[in-house]
Amino acid sequence: MTSSPTVGIIMGSTSDWPTMKLAADILEELGVSYEARIVSAHRTPDRLWEYGTTAVDRGLKVIIAGAGGAAHLPGMMASKTRVPVVGVPVQTKALSGVDSLYSIVQMPRGFPVATMAIGAAGAANAGLMAAGILAVSDPDLAARLDTWRADLAASIPEVPE
Numbered sequence: 001m002t003s004s005p006t007v008g009i010i011m012g013s014t015s016d017w018p019t020m021k022l023a024a025d026i027l028e029e030l031g032v033s034y035e036a037r038i039v040s041a042h043r044t045p046d047r048l049w050e051y052g053t054t055a056v057d058r059g060l061k062v063i064i065a066g067a068g069g070a071a072h073l074p075g076m077m078a079s080k081t082r083v084p085v086v087g088v089p090v091q092t093k094a095l096s097g098v099d100s101l102y103s104i105v106q107m108p109r110g111f112p113v114a115t116m117a118i119g120a121a122g123a124a125n126a127g128l129m130a131a132g133i134l135a136v137s138d139p140d141l142a143a144r145l146d147t148w149r150a151d152l153a154a155s156i157p158e159v160p161e
């Protein structure tokens, strides 16, 4: 889904895509337009700068940013745009994603990043967080999100199976 995206999903490496795709899957389910791009704080800083500088004019309403290790992408993106940034700490082999989490969560006052859980749950929740933000001003999306949440609740058994 790439036409007129309202959500930008960015990640530091293509190796982050299996995780970040879980955010994309949620947005697909809920009918939210998005784009997915590799934007690395360290390897492609000029691309990060350009992405952040143009985000508002391009109509992006939420940016989901995922990275692992020295995960500076979400925070740097938050420094370049007022578009809300949802951060996803990608799980790493060396430190299990605690490094990613600490790199993302402890932002200085003035430049917030809404930091999700490490890994798969965090990526899916980032998609839901983005949808929730957009649903504030989109009643049709709000209805789809309510249905999604009700379906999830209904799928949880009352007794262990």
Ligand code: RP5
Pocket: 011, 012, 013, 014, 015, 016, 040, 066, 067, 068, 069, 070, 090
């Ligand atoms: C980070 O380094 C990326 O976000 C990724 O999680 C990690 C490893 O990247 P690769 O070496 O797999 O490209 O910048």
